[in-house]
Amino acid sequence: MSVVTQAAAADLSQPLPVRNFYPPMMRFFAPTPDSALRLYDPSWTFEVNQSLSSISIMDRYPNPQLLTDMELYVVDGVIRHAFSDHLEFTMRTPVLRPFNGVFDGAIKGFHDMLGIAVGGRRMRPNNSFAYAFDNGRGTAWQGRSQWELGNIELSGRYSLIAGDDWGVAALAAVKLPTASRARGWSSGSPDLALGAVLSWRLGSWFTHTEGWVIEPLLKHEPGISYSTYLQGSFVVGYRFDTLALIVQAQGGGSPYHAANVSDLGLSPLLVSVGLRGQIAGATGWTLSVVENVTQKTTQDISLAFGLSWMR
Template sequence: MHRLSTFLILTLLYLASSGAPSCLAASPAATPFYTFNQSPLVQIFGLPAAESATIQKPGRFWGLLSSDVANNYTFGDNSREKILLDGESYRTTFAVRYGVADRFEVGADLPLVGYSGGALDGLIEGWHDIFGLPQGGRKQAPHDRLDFDYQRDGRDRLHLASSNFGLGDLRLNGAWQLYQDAGAASTRAVALRASLKLPTGSSERLRGSGSTDLALWLTGCDDYLVSQGRMHLALFGAAGLLALSDADVLPDRQNHLVGFGSFGAGWSPRDWIAFKAQLSSHSPFYRSDLPEMGWTALQLLFGGTLSFTPQTALDIGFSEDVRVSTSPDLGLHLGLSHQF
């Protein structure tokens, strides 16, 4: 997986070096991180990334290669349920968007999803020790183990302990530019986006859910130019609903309607760099008293963007579970995008 990602990143960098006549409608400071909750019990569904509030112009392509690595360790139980999520997940996404007409774009996301015991457990324990953060039982658990297990009423309902990697659930996307005002001092935009997730990945190996999911959401940004046009300050956000058909994973515990949203801010002191922070949340995907399944998630993403050219940018982000156990302990996000 890592060799494939490296090869594709180098390919996109080569294409970017040729340049292109288009430019970004809003600065990288106004663009959300293209990622979402990577919990193994959540990322199998059609929860979308917020995405940009500006869509592609007619005849223009936007391509993305993103990679998410998430380290999970959480254990919970009550009188009827018990859950253990211990392992690392990997998600590499190939995404494309194309402007088919004025104010309208279409696209698709093809993810590759995998799980293994990983190698970050020791690093995360050291990080927690340095900053005085709770370990939550990490030090008593074996290092670099893969064990996802859920029991209800004494019966195993879900179990994954073998490393695997393969195709995830394909997503088809569309967007309509509802509003855009690119004035001399600011860029304000609102887009209506939709995503249809198809059950192309293996639900048995947690590379898909087995359900067909439809998401509809609004995304907006307000990007200000200050300091004689050399600095950007931006706000961005999104809110929407996700409707799910019956899944193969824990179908009797599944919720069929999930709300989600995000809000963030960015600061770009120069054209080539931006710093961003983003809070993302969603309602539970399952009916459960366990926080890993039945609580509303709240996740913090922070990092920035390096713009190699006006058409090519690299997002580097880290995620933390603000509401503990509702998302992975730590996640790393890399997203290389290019406009053609």
């Protein structure tokens, strides 16, 4: 489960700014849902989004091949600029800080109160840090509790068809391998992605349907193979005066071959419910709650806050 807050532009019908924060999946490209109806504004738009995630997954006991036990703080810096009425450029630069955490006890208590299984959390001390993978066949990484530069993403949005209340836009993105491969934050190679989004407004209602084909240029590591994968999202929302209620689902395939790496071949899936509100002009906020459906390949619980402004 995750909770996300982010300042928004004046357009309240945008999707929630949610993406996958499970570290092994962050080695590859995971799209943040977009809109075909957002204006192609020639002003520069800046966002600073923050997320704090709690993650605890062990694929086997007592000798795991993959161990992820941490809280993860992510700061996403986003810059957008439209070069024409049809073409927009975006750069996303994440900075990461994995650390021991403080929420394990509270999460266990909440799960116990509702009778929900806590899985591998009972096999690790509370508020401890570990991030390691070793398949015994030559591929391994060892994370550290320190500040990290994440994988920078460059993307473009091009309007294909635009009506008064609906539109279709083509999407393209490249993930640059700027994060550390040795510490498990990058695949060490770029990912290329092509997609499209269909957006529709009907009175106060709005929807977005998005799909991506993602090609990781890394194809093989010792004992692991990677392949092309599909991801997408569906968003539905209702806008009031200066507030919008939004529900979205996002996920799809995994770049990891299911037979090679325990659990990582499972399809990630996140379901979000949130609010997007306006403060003044082109400044606003977003608050969302994100539930993981496939916990093996998504974060467990997150809290986030951000700001957006134009120049």
